Amino acid sequence: MFLNFLEETPGGGGGMMTIIILAVMFVAMYFFMIRPQKKHEREVNAMRSNLQVGDEVTTIGGVIGKIVSIKEETVLLETGRDKVRIRFLRSAIRSVDVKAEDAE
Numbered sequence: 001m002f003l004n005f006l007e008e009t010p011g012g013g014g015g016m017m018t019i020i021i022l023a024v025m026f027v028a029m030y031f032f033m034i035r036p037q038k039k040h041e042r043e044v045n046a047m048r049s050n051l052q053v054g055d056e057v058t059t060i061g062g063v064i065g066k067i068v069s070i071k072e073e074t075v076l077l078e079t080g081r082d083k084v085r086i087r088f089l090r091s092a093i094r095s096v097d098v099k100a101e102d103a104e
Contacts, residue, residue, distance in 0.1 A: 054100030059092045
């Protein structure tokens, strides 16, 4: 058959082959799913910890604004021409659109 090597042999080596296949599947899952997700989380956390006053950001709710002040876990955004100020958690910031240094 096509998968003859997976069938149990009279010597009992089939159990070992099953363990090897499961180990290979776990390693593949780690490299294709878990590792990239952790890398992305590290990048997002670095972006949020490097926020500066003057950065133009987008929140996870789609609000676009300029950072006016930063406290420990909150960020005060100024939006629109009418200068409305809204306080957000740092974790609600999705991306930095324009860095403060680039806007000058």
